[in-house]
Amino acid sequence: MxxxxxxxxxxxxxxxxxxxxxxxxxxxxxxxxxxxxxxxxxxxxxxxxxxxxxxxxxxxxxxxxxxxxxxxxxxxxxxxxxxxxxxxxxxxxxxxxxxDNYIQEPAYLTGMIAGGMTKTGRIGMVGGYPIPEVNRLMHAFMEGAREINPKVKFTVSFIGSWFDPPKAKEAAFAMIDQGADVMYAERFGVSDAAKERGKLAIGNVIDTQAQYPQTVVASALWHMEPSIEAAMRKVKDGKFTAEDYGPYSTMKHKGSQLAPLGTFEGKVPAGLMAKVRAKEQAILDGKFVVKVDDSEPKSTP
Structure with a gap:
């Protein structure tokens, strides 16, 4: 093919x-x-x-x-x-x-970790564009953080680019200057800022823990393999039709997951991780559904 x-x-x-x-x-x-x-x-x-x-x-x-x-x-x-x-x-x-990357489920789980790891109670979030594919992940992350820390505050900004690490880095620096001690790295460049300032970061889509062993606590991973394999199979069988492949990115289909904590294994409090793992199982069992909110996320007033 x-x-x-x-x-x-x-x-x-x-x-x-x-x-x-x-x-x-x-x-x-x-x-x-x-x-x-x-x-x-x-x-x-x-x-x-x-x-x-x-x-x-x-x-x-x-x-x-x-x-x-x-x-x-x-x-x-x-x-x-x-x-x-x-x-x-x-x-x-x-x-x-x-x-698209329907990875709001692991994004929620990373939010729980962020909510439990912040000491200042302020989290910075830097995104590319406020489109549904980005917005739903940010909202899920924010809801997860609020489950653990209802008083957490967020600073949200979008850089107007899908690939501009220097611009994302500068936006992250500004949030850290305002008190954020955990950064949501929706774009490349954010984890660099967190590393330079000795803050923590949460990864998105890919696992950069190996590149930032003292910075990236957790990541929501996207696996495109289930979507690609389903499409190839249907093309090969002559059965490809117009469909929404979004569900193939959910945890149930192994299209997403909470990445291994790597160097932060043991550094994240055991009680917090017990709550995260319980929520993860509830998602897989269908007992908890992460709400999909495609509206543009806003900073905490």
Missing amino acids: KVAAIYTVPVEQQWVSRIHKALNAAKARGEIEYVFSENVANADYERVMRQYAEGGHGLIVGEVFGVEAAARKVARDYPRTAFLMGSSGKPQAPNFSVF
Whole structure:
């Protein structure tokens, strides 16, 4: 099977790296031929999509948050090609499926850890853009923190970029100057600021504990493998249709998890971790559902 991916940012960016990892794993197993384009400008996205469709790629993967209309037009023009696209919109029959990182469940768990680890009671949160895919994770994190520490306060800002580590770092510095001692690192650069100032950070989408052993306490991990494997299977069986692949990112489908604590194993109070593990089990058992709130999160007044 020929699979192509189109990314608007470098493949090392957190979100895209998880898609790239899953597709490379399928390539390593000999299941697909995989090619990709990175740093594709929005203005060029439609042309690249058409190029891959014309090249006979049976499955095209990407993120179309800034180019929804153009991408959906291409899908209509190539009804026999399967498209699996990160999107805030709905599936489009017959061949345009959507996904995003529904990792609000482990985000809630990391929030619980943050709420129990902050000493100042103030947490800083730096995001890329206030879109549903980001907002729901921030809200879940905030609710988790409030479960442990109802009086915790949040400072929230968005840098207007998916990949600008220096800008994210400066935004984090400003929050630390205002008293934040735990940072929610939705973007690259935030953990660097926390490390330099001797504060703690919570990771998102990928596990950077090894790179920040004294800084990153916990992370909410996204695994794109269940989504990719389901899409490949349906393409191979001739059963690919327009669907929402979001649920494949939930913990039940092994699409997300709370990362191992690594060097913070034993440093996070045992009582706190007991509450986190109990909540984790309740989520897996279906006894607790993390609320999905796509509205823009705000700083505590």
